[in-house]
Amino acid sequence: MRIATWNVNSARARIERITSWLERSDVDVLAIQETKCRDDQFPAMAFEAAGYEVAHHGTNQWNGVALVSRVGLDDVQIGFPGVPTFRDQAEPRAIGANCGGVTVWSLYVPNGRTLTDPHYEYKLRWLDALWDATAAWLGSAPGARLALTGDWNIAPHDEDVWDMAVFADSTHVSDPERKAYQRFFDLGLSDAVRPFTPGPGIYTYWDYTKLRFPRREGMRIDHMLVSPALRVTSGRIDRDERKGKGASDHAPVIMEIE
DNA sequence: ATGACGCACTTGGTGCGA
Numbered sequence: 001m002r003i004a005t006w007n008v009n010s011a012r013a014r015i016e017r018i019t020s021w022l023e024r025s026d027v028d029v030l031a032i033q034e035t036k037c038r039d040d041q042f043p044a045m046a047f048e049a050a051g052y053e054v055a056h057h058g059t060n061q062w063n064g065v066a067l068v069s070r071v072g073l074d075d076v077q078i079g080f081p082g083v084p085t086f087r088d089q090a091e092p093r094a095i096g097a098n099c100g101g102v103t104v105w106s107l108y109v110p111n112g113r114t115l116t117d118p119h120y121e122y123k124l125r126w127l128d129a130l131w132d133a134t135a136a137w138l139g140s141a142p143g144a145r146l147a148l149t150g151d152w153n154i155a156p157h158d159e160d161v162w163d164m165a166v167f168a169d170s171t172h173v174s175d176p177e178r179k180a181y182q183r184f185f186d187l188g189l190s191d192a193v194r195p196f197t198p199g200p201g202i203y204t205y206w207d208y209t210k211l212r213f214p215r216r217e218g219m220r221i222d223h224m225l226v227s228p229a230l231r232v233t234s235g236r237i238d239r240d241e242r243k244g245k246g247a248s249d250h251a252p253v254i255m256e257i258e
Numbered sequence: 259a260t261g262a263c264g265c266a267c268t269t270g271g272t273g274c275g276a
Contacts, residue, residue, distance in 0.1 A: 009275085010264085061274095062274070111275060207275090208262095209262075213260060216260090240260090249264080
């Protein structure tokens, strides 16, 4: 089974590019982040015409997550237990479902903005709550087939950004964020894609500004974490999809599992 | 070549992104 995750930066603005990529890439399940629309605005029919079932969770122009699958889409969960709020608002940042026997989550971790912004504290709370939920899932079902995929908004190691000096005192590379991410490995999860795409210089996101993409100045912040029951046979980052007019600023990340 | 931000919105300035 082939599973992918992709922050598309608006589902509506990029729907033709997304469905074209899906068919070309022979992907069974795609976890989407930043759909930037309400449920009634999500272009579900375009996915259905391509043979995929659709589950979307979006409330306004911000955030928004979806799962599309051609191997089943059952037991859809909107948010995870204990998902935190920001300024008393529940944001659409997590959707999960059973896709062909694998519980796949599409996750859009809060950005954090700056180290002193309330959004940063929210980001850490959000990650802790996701960890608690994951620990509970794996605690009750140690053999669970689980994939936590999405835009984690964390560069786990220094080599996951092109220049650490540029990110001094920025989010995405701070110790608390990296520790919050590393804790997931304590649960037995592993990075499905990194063994197949060793760095340095391997990224999943490039800023639209300052010629970051052609200069190969990016960040590795989109990750797929999998439970021990999943055997991963390959992984890749589709850098070509970042090329050309109308690209998202993130590239799709793909894994193949048995 | 892979090229100089893009998307959304009670729409034209502002919020957000990383």
